[in-house]
Amino acid sequence: MVEGYRVGPDYIAAHRVFVAVEEAAGGAGPGEQERVWGFYALMVEPAELDLMFVADQAQGYGIGRRLVAHMRDEARRAGLDRVRVVAHPPAEGFYRSVGARPVGTVRANPPAVMWDRPELAFLVEPGEER
Helix, strand or coil: CCCCCCCCHHHHHHCEEEEEEECCCCCCCCCCCCEEEEEEEEECCCCEEEEEEECHHHCCCCHHHHHHHHHHHHHHHCCCCEEEEECCHHHHHHHHHCCCEEEEEECCECCCECCCEEEEEEECCCCCCC
16 A cells, blocks of 8 residues: 655654664664564644554564554653544554544545545553553
8 A cells, every 4th residue: 555655854854753673684784674564653733643554464463553552652752642543444443453442534535535534543641651
């Protein structure tokens, strides 16, 4: 779904972007690259999980859950009490399984988005980080 999608320096400068990587054996030396397994972007104003993806071959290993836990900690550090998510419909079950609650539906907006999308929210409890 995100093949060819590019998150550029302007986007990274404007938002909190985090990446889950697997380091190359022995560390990333010359000619070796880290493998990107997933990433997310947290917008603070307004509070929204703008992007979150886990590579197809990495799904089912808990990377998405770890990214969500990290996002909640980042949201807490930013002083947010909730984070909005407009989900791709097949991802709704995942978001609900990690604590997001349904709050509505965002209607299709052709030609950019051809389908209705679930709107969810993570409540961010004050307290200790994980």
